[in-house]
Amino acid sequence: MTTDSVAMLRTHGLNVTAQRLAVLRAVSARPHATAQELADDVRLEIGSISRQSVYDTLTLLTERDLIRRIQPAGSSARFEDRVGDNHHHLVCRRCDRLVDVDCATGEVPCLIxxxxxxxxxxxxxxxYWGICPDCQALPAEA
Structure with a gap:
C-alpha cells in the first residue's frame, strides 16, 4: 500500500509525510474506526504523535476525498478508505458494529x-439500522 499511498498523496497535491502514510495505513487496516482508535494505531506504528495531528490529517484526507468520514446518529465519527462508490452502511443497534452495504440501486447516487x-x-x-447476527444469537435484553 505504501507505493500506492505515496502516489495517491502526490496526485492530490499533498506532501508525503510519515504521519499521512501511517494514517492512511491505519484507516485501511481498520475500516470504520473512530479518530481515537486510529490515533492509537498510528501511535503504535510510528511512536509519538499528537491526537490533534491525527485529527488534522483525517480532516485533510477527508477534504481531499482520500478517505470518507461517516457519523451514524449517536455515534462518534468513523473513517474508511472506501470512497467514490456511494455505498451505504448498516449499524447494529446493540453493539454498534458497522458494515458496508452496496448501493441500493447500483448507480450513483443510488437514490433520487x-x-x-x-x-x-x-x-x-x-x-440502515438493525441487529447483527452475533447480537441476534445472544439472549434478548430485558
Whole structure:
C-alpha cells in the first residue's frame, strides 16, 4: 500500500509525510474506526504523535476525498478508505458494529429524491439500522 499511498498523496497535491502514510495505513487496516482508535494505531506504528495531528490529517484526507468520514446518529465519527462508490452502511443497534452495504440501486447516487429543489444530486447517504447476527444469537435484553 505504501507505493500506492505515496502516489495517491502526490496526485492530490499533498506532501508525503510519515504521519499521512501511517494514517492512511491505519484507516485501511481498520475500516470504520473512530479518530481515537486510529490515533492509537498510528501511535503504535510510528511512536509519538499528537491526537490533534491525527485529527488534522483525517480532516485533510477527508477534504481531499482520500478517505470518507461517516457519523451514524449517536455515534462518534468513523473513517474508511472506501470512497467514490456511494455505498451505504448498516449499524447494529446493540453493539454498534458497522458494515458496508452496496448501493441500493447500483448507480450513483443510488437514490433520487422526489423533489430535488433544483439541486443536482450526486450522492445519497443511507444508514440502515438493525441487529447483527452475533447480537441476534445472544439472549434478548430485558
Amino acid at each position: 429524491p422526489v423533489d430535488s429543489g433544483d439541486f443536482i444530486v450526486d450522492e445519497a447517504e443511507v444508514t
